[in-house]
Amino acid sequence: MADxxxxxxxxxxxxxxxxxxxxxxVFDAPLRMLQRRTGSNGMAVFFLAPxxxxxxIFVLFPLVINILYSMTGGGALFLGDxxxxxxxxxxxxxxxxxxxxxxSCTEDLFWIAVWNTLAFVVLQVAMMVAVALVTALVxxxxxxxxxxxxxxxxxxxxxSPVVVGLIWRWILQRQGLLxxxxxxxxxxxxxxxxxxxxxxxxxxxxxxWAHVGFYALILLxxxxxxxxxxxxxxxxxxxxxxxxxxxxxLPLLAPNLLVVLVLTLIRAxxxxxxxxxxxxxxxxxxxxxxxxxxxEVGFASMLRNPGLASAASILMGAVLVVLTxxxxxxxxxxxxxxxxx
Amino acid sequence: xxxxxxxxxxxxxxxxxxxFAGDVRVMWYSDGVEGEVIQxxxxxxxxxxxxxxxILDNVAYKVVQEQLPVELEAGxxxxxxxxxxxxxxxxxxxxxxxxVADPAYWQTNFGDQFDWMRPDGSKIIPGFMTQITLTGxxxxxxxxxxxxxxxxxxxxxxxxxxxxxxxxxxxxQLNAAFAIDRSGHRISAAxxxxxxxxxxxxxxxxxxxxxxxxxxxxxxxxxxDGRMNKEIWVSASGTTYRAGADDFINGQIAYYYSGSWQxxxxxxxxxxxxxxxxxxSPCGTAACTGMxxxxxxxxxxxxxxxxxxxxxxxxxxxxxxxxxxxxxxxFLPAHKGVFAGKIDYKTDxxxxxxxxxxxxxxxxxxxxxxAALPAWKWGTPVYGALVTRISQVMAGELKLDEAFVRxxxxxxxxxxxxxx
Numbered sequence: 001m002a003d004x005x006x007x008x009x010x011x012x013x014x015x016x017x018x019x020x021x022x023x024x025x026v027f028d029a030p031l032r033m034l035q036r037r038t039g040s041n042g043m044a045v046f047f048l049a050p051x052x053x054x055x056x057i058f059v060l061f062p063l064v065i066n067i068l069y070s071m072t073g074g075g076a077l078f079l080g081d082x083x084x085x086x087x088x089x090x091x092x093x094x095x096x097x098x099x100x101x102x103x104s105c106t107e108d109l110f111w112i113a114v115w116n117t118l119a120f121v122v123l124q125v126a127m128m129v130a131v132a133l134v135t136a137l138v139x140x141x142x143x144x145x146x147x148x149x150x151x152x153x154x155x156x157x158x159x160s161p162v163v164v165g166l167i168w169r170w171i172l173q174r175q176g177l178l179x180x181x182x183x184x185x186x187x188x189x190x191x192x193x194x195x196x197x198x199x200x201x202x203x204x205x206x207x208x209w210a211h212v213g214f215y216a217l218i219l220l221x222x223x224x225x226x227x228x229x230x231x232x233x234x235x236x237x238x239x240x241x242x243x244x245x246x247x248x249x250l251p252l253l254a255p256n257l258l259v260v261l262v263l264t265l266i267r268a269x270x271x272x273x274x275x276x277x278x279x280x281x282x283x284x285x286x287x288x289x290x291x292x293x294x295x296e297v298g299f300a301s302m303l304r305n306p307g308l309a310s311a312a313s314i315l316m317g318a319v320l321v322v323l324t325x326x327x328x329x330x331x332x333x334x335x336x337x338x339x340x341x
Numbered sequence: 342x343x344x345x346x347x348x349x350x351x352x353x354x355x356x357x358x359x360x361f362a363g364d365v366r367v368m369w370y371s372d373g374v375e376g377e378v379i380q381x382x383x384x385x386x387x388x389x390x391x392x393x394x395x396i397l398d399n400v401a402y403k404v405v406q407e408q409l410p411v412e413l414e415a416g417x418x419x420x421x422x423x424x425x426x427x428x429x430x431x432x433x434x435x436x437x438x439x440x441v442a443d444p445a446y447w448q449t450n451f452g453d454q455f456d457w458m459r460p461d462g463s464k465i466i467p468g469f470m471t472q473i474t475l476t477g478x479x480x481x482x483x484x485x486x487x488x489x490x491x492x493x494x495x496x497x498x499x500x501x502x503x504x505x506x507x508x509x510x511x512x513x514q515l516n517a518a519f520a521i522d523r524s525g526h527r528i529s530a531a532x533x534x535x536x537x538x539x540x541x542x543x544x545x546x547x548x549x550x551x552x553x554x555x556x557x558x559x560x561x562x563x564x565x566d567g568r569m570n571k572e573i574w575v576s577a578s579g580t581t582y583r584a585g586a587d588d589f590i591n592g593q594i595a596y597y598y599s600g601s602w603q604x605x606x607x608x609x610x611x612x613x614x615x616x617x618x619x620x621x622s623p624c625g626t627a628a629c630t631g632m633x634x635x636x637x638x639x640x641x642x643x644x645x646x647x648x649x650x651x652x653x654x655x656x657x658x659x660x661x662x663x664x665x666x667x668x669x670x671x672f673l674p675a676h677k678g679v680f681a682g683k684i685d686y687k688t689d690x691x692x693x694x695x696x697x698x699x700x701x702x703x704x705x706x707x708x709x710x711x712a713a714l715p716a717w718k719w720g721t722p723v724y725g726a727l728v729t730r731i732s733q734v735m736a737g738e739l740k741l742d743e744a745f746v747r748x749x750x751x752x753x754x755x756x757x758x759x760x761x
Contacts, residue, residue: 073758073761074758074759074760074761075758075759075760075761076414077410077411077414078414078415083761085761103739103743106750106754108747109579109729173572174516174572175593191571191572193572193576194571194572194575194576196736196737199576279576279577280576280577280578280579280581280583281577281578281579281581282575282576282577282578282581282732282736283575283576283736284575284578284732284733284735284736284737284738285578285579285733285736285738286578286736286738287578288578288579292578292579296579296580299407300407300579300580300581305755305758307758308758
């Protein structure tokens with residue numbers, strides 16, 4: 001029976017792959033000729049060129065344009081019509097009595113956004129990694145209906161950030177679901193989205209809720225890649241569960257944790273959509289983050305200032321580049337350490 | 342044969358996406374039913390003018406606000422557009438003088454608002470206002486009656502209105518007494534009622550004055566004492582717009598300050614739940630004014646079909662067509678002849694009829710400082726700075742004096758940037 005199934009699968013595979021083989025034959029001769037002319041390096045360039053072209057058009061070119069915009073001023077929209085102002089926009093962003101006191105800065109809203117983003121990154125990343133880890137550990141156990149629970153945690157990841165923002169706005173607003181429950185339980189309803197600390201906490205909680213499934217999945221994959229015999233050996237040695245976690249699970253999960261940490265960090269710095277829908281940056285400016293500041297300055301206000309918005313986005317991009325380089329450096333060091341072992 | 346098929350295929354593709362000579366493309370956004378009304382009117386036009394194909398692109402308001410300016414800067418865009426940021430984009434409008442049948446008719450009936458739409462000093466005919474809007478208050482009559490509080494008179498001040506709404510709040514145990522939309526345009530009506538003037542002698546923004554400061558202080562105090570709904574202004578940052586209509590519709594506030602464009606929205610959502618009516622604008626120490634504004638239908642100067650655009654605009658600007666548009670959409674008319682004549686709004690809702698009457702009456706009390714603002718190009722940065730900074734005061738992030746300094750700095754910076 002198994003032989004029959006294998007035979008069918010082989011035949012089906014051959015039918016599906018037949019066009020690929022045919023295409024390979026068609027391109028074989030010209031590619032060989034190209035290789036003879038350009039050598040192996042030339043072939044590498046040939047195969048990388050389409051990707052580099054797309055990267056150039058959609059990443060490098062806009063980046064260069066953005067840098068140029070950041071050195072211009074004026075009300076015109078098109079680069080050619082704008083006035084060159086050099087580093088004035090950066091000067092405006094950095095014009096401060098004290099960077100710790102946004103009120104002393106010319107662009108006070110920029111620095112409010114910077115400090116808010118920093119606080120958000122620290123708290124949200126810590127919470128995201130912790131919750132993702134706990135979720136992955138739980139989902140890795142022999143649970144009843146494990147696939148169902150995995151789907152439940154992953155489902156919010158599939159939702160549009162706008163939907164996430166709206167759902168939670170309806171829950172957290174003054175007459176929302178949460179206050180109804182608080183009221184029914186005999187408590188005093190709280191204006192969750194109007195009180196500064198609660199609103200800030202809500203942005204963290206909602207972003208964790210929306211994305212934790214994705215990061216938990218990465219960690220779950222890491223957990224499942226840990227050889228079972230290590231746990232069996234630890235069990236035979238009578239090692240306590242916490243010690244197993246610290247000595248086996250965590251070290252072997254470190255590469256995945258690092259990926260989660262860096263991805264969470266980058267995403268936290270870029271936070272915008274769900275928070276914009278949920279709080280609009282309020283109350284006051286307590287949940288005004290960098291991306292919203294850039295959006296408002298560059299697009300939302302009627303008198304747009306693309307120069308200032310571009311300068312702020314370049315600074316934010318620089319922070320992200322630094323974070324990515326740190327991640328690459330740590331990843332490389334871990335890799336080398338692994339090889340030495 | 343194969344080549345012919347390819348050409349045919351390509352042609353079919355192009356046909357579906359490209360406007361022909363003779364096509365007139367209209368970019369339109371809707372707040373209520375006006376999209377359906379205008380389509381109906383345009384269908385009638387096309388029946389009488391089979392050689393002109395008018396394509397109505399119904400888009401979201403955000404598209405008009407954020408994408409249309411980019412298209413116009415690139416020298417493209419629709420042939421006709423319905424816009425509210427009329428003055429800021431004034432350089433892109435077509436002069437209809439050579440393409441409309443009777444420029445004098447346009448001048449007579451729409452001329453009062455031409456300066457709202459064209460660059461300073463220009464004499465072009467850029468289009469017409471599809472409707473005039475006017476800011477004003479709405480009162481929940483049922484809540485006032487239940488509380489036994491008399492509705493303030495036409496000449497009542499902001500303080501008297503808030504006091505009366507506050508009594509209703511206490512009696513009916515409401516979360517707040519009243520709300521004002523989170524918009525610099527809305528509070529400007531009140532600022533001007535307290536004597537504010539935004540326009541300096543050089544036509545640039547003047548430093549904010551005692552009138553603006555007086556009302557801003559009141560507003561902050563009303564939030565602090567719980568009479569004004571804190572959520573509307575405090576729960577967002579920057580220039581984000583928030584309307585208080587939902588709280589009024591749900592019967593959670595006794596008084597709501599917004600504008601005439603809300604009439605159709607309130608009518609459809611409140612239905613028979615309670616009685617309500619528009620009340621014009623409360624008084625300050627200097628006036629009892631609302632802020633005029635509205636949406637305009639303008640022709641874009643990059644059109645390749647100016648003659649056809651002229652015919653469409655002539656049709657839509659006709660007195661009988663404007664009257665029908667006004668009556669079906671429940672808007673305030675911009676057409677002088679329609680305004681002067683009898684308007685038979687197509688609704689059975691007495692609240693709506695009374696409200697529109699109130700707005701028509703209030704439109705005769707617009708203060709000169711308010712009337713000047715739609716034709717002034719720096720209104721937007723002033724409105725934006727007011728909202729951003731006053732909200733910060735309400736949230737406890739700034740003191741009022743600090744906010745006033747910031748408002749002036751913000752406006753100055755934006756003017757300097759735009760003037761580079």
